[in-house]
Amino acid sequence: MTGILLHRAALGLGLGLGLLIAAALPLRAEIDITPVETPGGFTAWLVQEDSIPFVALDIHFRGGASIEDPAQAGVVNLMTGLLGEGAGDLDAQAFAEAREALAARISFSAGRDTVSLSARFLTDNRDAAAELIRLALHEPRFDADAVERVRRQVLSSLRRDAVDPNAIAGREFARLAFGDHPYGRHPDGTPESVAALDGDALRAAHRAAITRDRVYIGAAGDISPDDLAALVDHLLADLPEAEVPLPERTPFQAEPGVHAVAFDGPQTVIAFGHAGIERDDPEFLAAFVVNEVFGGGRFGTRLMRSLREERGLTYGVGSFLSSGALGESYQGRVSTDPQHVPQVLDILRAEWAAMAADGITEDEAERVRTFLTGAYPLRFDGNAAIASIMASMQFQGFDIDYVNRRNDMVNALTPDELNAMAARLYDPEALVFVMVGDSGAEHD
């Protein structure tokens, strides 16, 4: 129902986005992060900001879809979708009415590495809102009617993904890249696996995924450290410890070359890339900076310049480091008219080769440094954004003072370091192209 056209589309870069956000944190935040140690043994990062009477709270539970049995693919996602659908004495409708009566916003989401809670609630009724969140985390009901309803919605979403060229491209790239590892699967499962899930499977997934020893907590807004400590303990201290082990890491396995997927649409969607950089790699920041020059989702990147501005071959193109907890890739996305596909592939290969051979110029390095460091205050865009960033940063293993060192680290990267990274990251021979749609060959 769009009534508005945007000048530049946001790129649908689903994977590894959390990391990108945190890695893009500019330095010397003028926000003051307080580490809150709770009596129950949890650590939460808090930015206390009492000018608006509400709190934003984000909690990540590590594990996500990666810990599920392949035979039950999608169980963590379905379980997560049911966390707000009835808990304790409240069925789905009563729970929703209770939430609305408090004007609390409580949402859960599942990804390949985490199950996440994102909540906002008013100072006025904080305790009652916390009670609802606690109920959702501890005592989900998994009522049969709610399970069927949410299952049908998940199946519908999978059906739509099955005919969406962007989703097909992402899924096929992941499958080629990571094979049988959990990262190679759709975290929402398959129509068959989701159809087969029962109440026992959901309860087991809840027991496995919502545990007290794999949590990362960020909070921002109108709450004191003591009150936050009490709130966190109340929400989490009685959860069980994790029993299901986290999976091993996975290498990048895709064979270079073009992998075509037939699809009948007006455009061809291309997912491209190869192996990436581990997020714990000491040079990760250099990779992040180099990618920002090459294809970070802005105007003025090399890819946007050569494909959009100079030649009008696409509406948008970008690249991103997808560095998850268990494996990594370096990817990009572009869609174009089928007749332009051969030209687009040639340009991508040439741009890749140029980065590998020559790296970035001093001028580009200077400009991207200015951009990244200047963008600093723009990240901390309200309580909701701050809570989310802080939970992600902890999940990714950043220190609490990282925010205060980051710009200096960006500024300290020398041209040699950046170009050593370019030579290491970009490998034109290794490029994998997943092409969904008409290959354009017959238009040559």
Place this chain on the structure above:
Amino acid sequence: MFLRFSLVMLLLFARPLWAEPVSHFTLENGLEVVVIEDRRAPVAVHMVWYRVGAADEPPGRSGIAHFLEHLMFKGTETRDPGEFSAVVEAQGGRDNAFVSYDYTGYFQRVASDRLALMMEMEADRMANLSFTEAEWLPERGVILEERGQVLESRPNAQLNEQMRAALFQNHPYGVPIIGWRHEMAELTGDHAMEFHALHYGPNSAILVVAGDVSADEVRALAEEFYGPIPPNPNVARVQRPMEPPHLAERRLVLEDARVGQPFVSRMYLAPVRQSGDQSEAAALQMLAALLGGTARTSVLERALVIDAGIALSAWAGYMGTARDYGIFSLGIAPADGVDLQEAEDALDRVVAEFLDTGPDEAALERVRVQIRASEIYGMDDAQARAREFGTALSVGLTVADVEGWLDALLAVEAEDIMDAARMVLDRNQAVTGWLTPPLTDAQQAEVSQ
């Protein structure tokens, strides 16, 4: 991602805004200025809104408002193509632009001490836009690719385009903002410059600045950078063709193999928010919230998704912030095994029951609680508040209307909602669209009956 069911329309309540200082003044050259203070972070959003959009295009040149918006990034008499965005980036900022039927907007988010530079550049392209064929020709390729990506690759966007074309029989709200492909392909840089010369100037613009700024600072900067630009004498409200009486229901079916989830969508022609009297629009907004504003507890979701189990989702929405016409919409995505006719019938049955019984007072109260809370949550997002002012002022509403919108919503009583429902839910003023994978012959026969 869970439940990213894009069809569910979320609450569309306006964010209440009076809680933080809002200033409003007009420069001598006609530039209207709104300043929203939010001192929590040293950031500012700088937006210029022109009161001109796709509904003001000359016949045969659909898409020119949007094409011009792209070309606004292609340089001025003294700035190179792409320089605008490059400078914003060099300041660590972000910029973008957008086009709707009634307005075109340009904005940057930057550290608040960079505001002067943003104004200098925005004022420059307001007055001195300049580019060559080397810029506009590839950019026309970009907008054609954009149409391919955001419209032609998405059957639900295509259905929406077809439905609007059927809903509006005479008014340009029926022409797509991005343009019809055959007309876009003929657009030129001269057409864009002509549109700029006719419609862009301080006297057609609204400046909205939100963030770590004071009204006095903004006034001084606006006087310095925008003040010297003379009013554009060409600027005049385009007389748009208006709708004749609608006498017959319209229906259409879009079949496409790329449809993963079929659904039924209906658009009713509706009134818009009127400056000085927003009560009818407020009642329509409350009607949409009660019928389909929330998952699980709204009338449609409860009856069709939870109780009857025949839908995956059902929704209602109201878009009333527009210059000429609003749209009230309903929709249903059926569960597996339920065909679109059954789904549409069930939707209509539930709406008819609602018209009989009226709103549940407890449900109405829950909606009011959400509205009051949105005042608090809304303060967390200065950019959204800037957008709300820009949109409203662009379509002819006033600062007082924006600040009074929440009260207008809270003043709505059950009887007002019923009156609004009886007025708007007229199938003769509506178009119903089905989105479906290719139908079998038997289904076809049924549809055509």
